[in-house]
Amino acid sequence: MRYSCLAPGKRLRPVLCLAASVAVGGQIEDALDAGCAIEMVHCFSLIHDDLPALDDDDLRRGLPTCHVKYGEAIAILAGDALFSLAFHTMTGLTSPPERVVKAIRSLTRATGSDGLVAGEAMDLLSEGKPVELETLIAIHRMKTGALISASCEIGAILGGGSASQIEALREYGEQIGLAFQIADDLLNETSTPEQLGKAAGSDRERQKMTYPALYGLEGSRNAALRAAERGIECLQSVQDTGGILEALARFSVERLN
Amino acid sequence: MRYSCLAPGKRLRPVLCLAASVAVGGQIEDALDAGCAIEMVHCFSLIHDDLPALDDDDLRRGLPTCHVKYGEAIAILAGDALFSLAFHTMTGLTSPPERVVKAIRSLTRATGSDGLVAGEAMDLLSEGKPVELETLIAIHRMKTGALISASCEIGAILGGGSASQIEALREYGEQIGLAFQIADDLLNETSTPEQLGKAAGSDRERQKMTYPALYGLEGSRNAALRAAERGIECLQSVQDTGGILEALARFSVERLN
Numbered sequence: 093m094r095y096s097c098l099a100p101g102k103r104l105r106p107v108l109c110l111a112a113s114v115a116v117g118g119q120i121e122d123a124l125d126a127g128c129a130i131e132m133v134h135c136f137s138l139i140h141d142d143l144p145a146l147d148d149d150d151l152r153r154g155l156p157t158c159h160v161k162y163g164e165a166i167a168i169l170a171g172d173a174l175f176s177l178a179f180h181t182m183t184g185l186t187s188p189p190e191r192v193v194k195a196i197r198s199l200t201r202a203t204g205s206d207g208l209v210a211g212e213a214m215d216l217l218s219e220g221k222p223v224e225l226e227t228l229i230a231i232h233r234m235k236t237g238a239l240i241s242a243s244c245e246i247g248a249i250l251g252g253g254s255a256s257q258i259e260a261l262r263e264y265g266e267q268i269g270l271a272f273q274i275a276d277d278l279l280n281e282t283s284t285p286e287q288l289g290k291a292a293g294s295d296r297e298r299q300k301m302t303y304p305a306l307y308g309l310e311g312s313r314n315a316a317l318r319a320a321e322r323g324i325e326c327l328q329s330v331q332d333t334g335g336i337l338e339a340l341a342r343f344s345v346e347r348l349n
Numbered sequence: 350m351r352y353s354c355l356a357p358g359k360r361l362r363p364v365l366c367l368a369a370s371v372a373v374g375g376q377i378e379d380a381l382d383a384g385c386a387i388e389m390v391h392c393f394s395l396i397h398d399d400l401p402a403l404d405d406d407d408l409r410r411g412l413p414t415c416h417v418k419y420g421e422a423i424a425i426l427a428g429d430a431l432f433s434l435a436f437h438t439m440t441g442l443t444s445p446p447e448r449v450v451k452a453i454r455s456l457t458r459a460t461g462s463d464g465l466v467a468g469e470a471m472d473l474l475s476e477g478k479p480v481e482l483e484t485l486i487a488i489h490r491m492k493t494g495a496l497i498s499a500s501c502e503i504g505a506i507l508g509g510g511s512a513s514q515i516e517a518l519r520e521y522g523e524q525i526g527l528a529f530q531i532a533d534d535l536l537n538e539t540s541t542p543e544q545l546g547k548a549a550g551s552d553r554e555r556q557k558m559t560y561p562a563l564y565g566l567e568g569s570r571n572a573a574l575r576a577a578e579r580g581i582e583c584l585q586s587v588q589d590t591g592g593i594l595e596a597l598a599r600f601s602v603e604r605l606n
Contacts (some may be wrong), residue, residue: 093462136429140425140426140429143425145420145421145422145425146422146425146426163402164402165400165402165403165470165473166470166473168397168400168402168403168425169397169403169466169469169470169473171429172393172397172428172429172432172460172466173461173462173466173467175429175432175433176432176457176460176461176462176464176466177457177461177462179436179453179456179457180454180457180458180461182453183450183451183453183454183457184454188446189445189446189447189449189450190446192446192450193440193446193449193450194440196436196439196440196453197437197440197441199436200433200434200436200437200440201437203429203433204430204433204434204437205350205430205433205434207433209426209429209430209433210430212426213422213423213426216422216423216426
């Protein structure tokens with residue numbers, strides 16, 4: 093659990109969660125434990141996605157994947173225990189209990205059979221098959237968008253945002269999530285394992301349907317930029333102190349790993 | 350998810366949850382969704398425990414295990430999604446939010462790295478090795494006792510029980526869990542796959558440390574009966590309407606599958 097969760101990562105989701113809390117007038121502290129819980133959920137999903145029965149990846153965050161290091165059984169259980177610990181951490185939040193329940197509900201929506209687990213399943217089942225753009229967008233939304241979007245929503249809930257602010261930040265997160273995933277597809281195509289800390293070129297090998305496969309590199313980059321811009325437009329009803337949320341939107345596209 | 354979760358099972362944990370709610374003056378309805386969530390958690394743990402990398406079992410509840418039926422990747426993901434759906438279901442409870450948070454917290458304590466996932470990990474790591482009685486009890490407590498005990502605790506929380514009633518039912522559940530697991534060890538030794546709906550004799554094959562291996566059949570049966578009696582003694586501060594909790598304590602020992 094420590095090996096995978098504390099490995100170097102961007103911590104994009106926790107940072108979005110904290111920034112969303114601040115953007116609705118809350119404190120960083122209101123969202124700090126939730127940010128940790130979200131990173132645990134993200135890490136659980138990476139450990140399981142990397143397993144031999146799924147993507148069978150050897151490298152993650154520049155290190156051997158959990159099952160390469162500790163064996164398959166322990167990797168499965170470490171993922172399970174991180175998932176449980178994430179919800180345990182959420183129940184320790186000091187926010188009013190109705191907010192806590194709402195935040196946990198958002199996290200469950202993002203992770204289950206309408207969220208990242210479903211996205212991974214659809215992704216697996218569509219390998220090597222011709223896939224429509226709509227399916228690709230649905231996979232991206234569930235596999236990556238849902239948790240990124242929930243990170244923003246949870247921060248806004250815990251920071252005490254109004255219903256419209258929570259919705260605006262959820263929508264911002266959805267656009268950022270799309271931009272982030274298109275950039276991920278591009279990096280898989282154009283980068284090296286050294287830069288990424290994980291496999292590169294693997295989507296093409298597995299005949300995965302990706303944005304570059306559908307729209308080419310230039311078209312994909314434009315689609316990512318447009319999604320980031322749409323995300324930034326959602327920020328009108330909140331206070332983006334220091335322009336952090338805008339910077340994170342741009343970072344989702346411009347990042348190098 | 351449906352295939353494994355709706356397969357015929359005893360539903361002991363949900364029934365305990367409902368009975369605990371009633372025993373503290375609550376309604377069955379207060380605990381009904383939580384009972385479903387607990388069964389989803391139980392089922393998630395069975396799917397993952399049965400995987401080739403773990404216990405590699407082919408038969409469960411009289412049917413091919415999830416990975417035999419749908420493949421390993423889908424089995425891993427179905428377990429993950431059931432775990433997520435369990436927490437999602439808990440956040441939909443109509444009880445006061447502070448009770449809901451407390452109930453979710455109890456469920457996370459029972460499942461993670463102090464609960465059933467840890468029990469499974471310890472169980473795996475101790476296969477084929479000489480194990481002390483203390484370790485065996487710790488494995489049993491985490492792998493089986495924790496969720497059975499949490500089922501009672503959660504029912505009592507949602508039914509509006511007092512702190513001492515919640516604690517009494519948690520303790521009752523712990524004793525029932527121990528009785529149940531000793532009976533499980535006995536059945537693995539003395540029963541057939543047809544009766545059990547899952548593998549029999551497998552503990553001995555894998556050189557697992559069990560109660561019968563330590564105390565023999567008669568000694569184990571007495572230990573299970575004593576645990577059930579200790580459980581029944583915990584019921585003095587609650588109203589065991591219809592003697593259901595007492596009957597469930599005896600059933601944990603007397604059951605045939």
